[in-house]
Amino acid sequence: MKTVRFGIIGLGLMGRELASAVARWGHLENIGVRPVVTAICSKSLAPARVGWFKENFPTITQVCADYREMLANPEVDAIYCAVPHHLHQEFYTAIIRAGKHLLAEKPFGIDQAANEAILAAVRERPDVVVRCSSEFPFFPGVQKIFLMIEASAFGNIFEVNGGFLHSSDLDPNKPINWKRIIALNGEYGVMGDLGLHSCHVPFRAGWIPRNVRAVLSKIVPQRPNGKDGKLVPCETWDNATLLCEATDARSGSVFPMTLKMQRIAPGQKNTWYLEIYGTKASVRFSTKNPKRLELLEYRGGEQAWQQIDLDYDSAFKTVTGKLFEFGFSDSILQMMAAFFHEVATGTPLRPAAGCVTPDEAALSHRLFTAALKSQKHQSAEKV
Numbered sequence: 001m002k003t004v005r006f007g008i009i010g011l012g013l014m015g016r017e018l019a020s021a022v023a024r025w026g027h028l029e030n031i032g033v034r035p036v037v038t039a040i041c042s043k044s045l046a047p048a049r050v051g052w053f054k055e056n057f058p059t060i061t062q063v064c065a066d067y068r069e070m071l072a073n074p075e076v077d078a079i080y081c082a083v084p085h086h087l088h089q090e091f092y093t094a095i096i097r098a099g100k101h102l103l104a105e106k107p108f109g110i111d112q113a114a115n116e117a118i119l120a121a122v123r124e125r126p127d128v129v130v131r132c133s134s135e136f137p138f139f140p141g142v143q144k145i146f147l148m149i150e151a152s153a154f155g156n157i158f159e160v161n162g163g164f165l166h167s168s169d170l171d172p173n174k175p176i177n178w179k180r181i182i183a184l185n186g187e188y189g190v191m192g193d194l195g196l197h198s199c200h201v202p203f204r205a206g207w208i209p210r211n212v213r214a215v216l217s218k219i220v221p222q223r224p225n226g227k228d229g230k231l232v233p234c235e236t237w238d239n240a241t242l243l244c245e246a247t248d249a250r251s252g253s254v255f256p257m258t259l260k261m262q263r264i265a266p267g268q269k270n271t272w273y274l275e276i277y278g279t280k281a282s283v284r285f286s287t288k289n290p291k292r293l294e295l296l297e298y299r300g301g302e303q304a305w306q307q308i309d310l311d312y313d314s315a316f317k318t319v320t321g322k323l324f325e326f327g328f329s330d331s332i333l334q335m336m337a338a339f340f341h342e343v344a345t346g347t348p349l350r351p352a353a354g355c356v357t358p359d360e361a362a363l364s365h366r367l368f369t370a371a372l373k374s375q376k377h378q379s380a381e382k383v
Ligand SMILES: NC(=O)c1ccc[n+]([C@@H]2O[C@H](COP(=O)([O-])OP(=O)(O)OC[C@H]3O[C@@H](n4cnc5c(N)ncnc54)[C@H](O)[C@@H]3O)[C@@H](O)[C@H]2O)c1
Pocket: 009, 010, 011, 012, 013, 014, 015, 041, 042, 043, 044, 065, 066, 067, 081, 082, 083, 084, 085, 087, 105, 106, 107, 133, 134, 135, 192, 193
C-alpha cells in the first residue's frame, strides 16, 4: 500500500470533515493508497481543536500557524487547504510551487484574476496533482446518471436543471460570518460559496454554457455582528439563478440549462439536485432523498416515472453492504479516494469518479464573472 503524507491547512468545518475521512480509510476496499496525516495548520491554534486532531491522528508531527512552515516540511507530500476565499490565490499558488499535491476548495480563487494566477502556477508544475473539492458526484445516484450519459441513454437532451440549496440564512438573526463579507468571500457571493458544486457534474458531462442570463438577489441586507448584536451590512448575493444556453460536447445539441444556488431556499438544508430531460430518458436526483433515482425511459406509449431505490453502489468499493444508505460523509470519503487515487496512479478511476479539475474551475469562473455582468446590465452575456 502506497502512503501519502498529508497536511491539512484550515482546521474549520471542512478541515475536520476531511480528516475524519482519513480516520475511516479502512472503510475503502482495494484502494492501493493511504493518506497519513502528518501536519496541521491554522491561524488560530485553539487547544480544543488541535487536541481533537492530535488525539485522533497520533501521526501528526507538525502543528503550525504559518502555512509556509508546512510547505518547508519534507514530511508532507499532499495538502488539503480549506481557508476563506481571499486566501486561495496566495495559499494555493505557494502550495503548488512548493511541489505539494493540492486538494483545494472552491471557488478556487476569490475571483477570475485570482483563478488565473492559480492556473498559471498549475501550468508551471505539471508534476503536481491539483484538484478542487466537490463531493456530490460521488453519490451512487449521480454515478448511475454518469453511466447513462456515457452510454448516450438520454437521446437528445433538451433541458438540464441543477442546483444547490441552503436555508439557514432565512433567519435574520443568524450572525454574519466571513461567507457574507465581500472582502473575504468575494463579489460572487453565493456563486462562490455554492456554485462550483452545481457546475461540476454538468461540466464533467460536457454541457458547456455558451451564455448566461443571471438573476441575483440580496434578501437579508443586514445581520448581527456576532459580538454585541449590532447590525452590520450583509453584502453578498444570497441567491443566484443562472439560465444558460448550453452545448452538449458529445452531440453538439444546444439546450437550456438552469443552475440555481441559494443560501435562502426555505426548508432546504444541503440539497444538491440534478434533472436531465431527454428524448429517450429523463432523470431526477436530489440528495434530499439520496436513495431515490427517478427515471422515465421513453419507448413510445405511456410515459411513466419510476422511483428506484438505489444500492450503495459507490465508485470506490467499500465494506458497506449494498442495501445500506449513502450519506454526506460517504461522499467526502469517496472524493478523498478519488484524489489520492490520482496522486498514486496519475489518472482518475473513471471519468465520472474524479474531483474538479483546474480547467473546470476556470470555466466556473468564466460563468460566474459573466453572471455578475449579466446582473449588472440586465443582459445575456457570453461565457
Ligand atoms: N466542499 C464543501 O462541501 C464545502 C463546505 C463548506 C465550505 N467549503 C469551502 O472550504 C473552505 C473553508 O470553509 P470552512 O467552512 O471550512 O471555513 P471555516 O471558517 O470553518 O474554517 C476556515 C479555517 O481557516 C483557518 N484560517 C483562516 N485564516 C488562516 C490563515 N491565514 N492561515 C491558516 N489558517 C487560516 C481558520 O482558522 C479556520 O480554521 C472555503 O473555501 C469554503 O468555500 C467547502
